[in-house]
Amino acid sequence: MINNKDIDFISNKLEFWNSLTITEKKQIISKSQLISYTKGKSVYDGLDDCRGLIIVKNGQLRTYILSDNGKEVTLYRLFHDEICIMSASCALNNMNFDLYIEAEKDSEIILIPTDIYSEISKNNIEVQKFTNKVTLTRFSDVMWIMEQILFMSFDKRLAMFLLDQSSIEKSDTIYMTHEDIAKHMGSAREVVSRMLKYFQNEGYVKTERGSIILKNKKKLQSITF
Amino acid sequence: MINNKDIDFISNKLEFWNSLTITEKKQIISKSQLISYTKGKSVYDGLDDCRGLIIVKNGQLRTYILSDNGKEVTLYRLFHDEICIMSASCALNNMNFDLYIEAEKDSEIILIPTDIYSEISKNNIEVQKFTNKVTLTRFSDVMWIMEQILFMSFDKRLAMFLLDQSSIEKSDTIYMTHEDIAKHMGSAREVVSRMLKYFQNEGYVKTERGSIILKNKKKLQSITF
Known part of the structure; x- marks a missing residue:
């Protein structure tokens, strides 16, 4: 459950908010969580850790990939206001890569758990469009860093x-x-x-x-x- | 305009086919094109070349990125039956990276032009789900090759x-x-x-x-x- 200020915040960030039914809005509000992470803490730990949609309230998150022998490469960072959907991996069809997120500074996030996000995705085209848009933003981030590294x-x-x-x-x-x-x-x-x-x-x-x-x-x- | 055999082929590949109206189906059929490429020919030439959804009928396509000084890196290949949506870039919100596709063997593709794909996407959640799924398949391909290169x-x-x-x-x-x-x-x-x-x-x-x-x-x- 999140407070009124946080409800304002997420309803602004989630472009599909106005297309939701009152019941759906209530469900999201009652199931969303405000979570704090101190610097260095793990926020998301790969495919098996399918926790949900993350909206960064404040602080800074770092998304990275990890090799078998512990080598890391930063893919992109998430700042205030930004949204991560890769952390709702199991709500996404055909996503089969692991990535990791850690708090790079003390951070607060709002988490919309995967089950509720999946539920509202099923029949709402606006949520699907949103998923698509956010996924492509991250895909573009990854292509950018890849070109940087390769070229x-x-x-x-x-x-x-x-x-x-x-x-x-x-x-x-x-x-x-x-x-x-x-x-x-x-x-x-x-x-x-x-x-x-x-x-x-x-x-x-x-x-x-x-x-x-x-x-x-x-x-x-x-x-x- | 494509023939009956090709209509069968694409209606099987496009998982949203049954959710389309008869008018939409007719529009797709009348606007889709069967195109042949000889080995080495360019099929898609970056963001400005927003031609549409590609379904590979036969042959083999190679998707790659290109640096300013002409260095290429292969991202993934597309074989018989496979679908490329990145070539409908302008139908995709927030896609802002360039990639290129060439025929690696003599190939035939069916092209569903961007304007008709955009049109049917607007109000059909099944098309949105399909877009999402195909995008994530390619995103996963890219992550795989990136991990290979880096690690x-x-x-x-x-x-x-x-x-x-x-x-x-x-x-x-x-x-x-x-x-x-x-x-x-x-x-x-x-x-x-x-x-x-x-x-x-x-x-x-x-x-x-x-x-x-x-x-x-x-x-x-x-x-x-």
Whole structure:
């Protein structure tokens, strides 16, 4: 059960809200949950963990894939207001890949459990259109990161990553280890360290223990073109 | 306009067929086209080329992405009976990535133009469900190839590629240059050549000008585990 403010919030986010019957609306309201996660906690743990539609109330979630030997690659992030439908995998026909979501900052989400989402999907075309749209948004996110990984040289990718991170953190100092960055980028720590050393020699960044300071964002930006 | 045999074929493939009105069925039949492509011809040329839903009647299509400097990576193939919806991109909300399709063998497709597909999608939930399902099938294909590229060592990937290709061609001889293989795998020719030389030294394959003969499939198979 969620409160009135949260009902306002989700009814705004769920474009199909007005097409629901009063009973359906009541069902969603009574079954939805507000859940808090502290930074680093797992929010969604692969196909078997089919919990439902997630709407990010605040904080920041990271969606990633995971190899057998523990290598991670970040696919996309979810910020305030954004919706994840992949976490309702079992409500989606023919989805057969695993992905994982963790809280990258302390976060609050509203969860609409899979059973209720499946139920309202069955006979409501607006819900189907919504599912389609959100799925394609994520599909596009994945295609973007895939093209980046396959086609973009590593200096370009690292420069973009640092600039993105700096704008997310609203700070020129990025508190991440080389290992963290390698994880996000699906690369090896050595490769990240080598490129950061090059960036430092060029005066673009200054690396310190556990952090990287962006010294010349203009130059970093120029690499990304 | 398509003939009766093709109408039978598509009405079987389009799971929503029975939910259509007689007028809608007639519209689809009258607007659908049977198109032939010779091997190597372009079937779909990115977002601007929003031609419609493709059903493969026979032959083989290859879907790939393309970098600014002409590098290609194969995402998935479409065989007899299979459906591509990404080629109806403008009928899909929030799809914003480019992909390309070419005929990998002489092929025949049935094309349901975007305008008619969009039209029947608007008010028919079964069509929306179908769109959703086909989209997620392709999304899953892309995730699979992405995990392969990111997580699998190159010897494993190359062995799998050769075995797949051999089973597609129904032959132990694969008529492809190292350059062709590199293109398919999103790799460089040098990397492919180096690994094939290793495979040859191990007695798994024999490379000849323009072709590769699989000499020990069992061994190749054992690499893929």
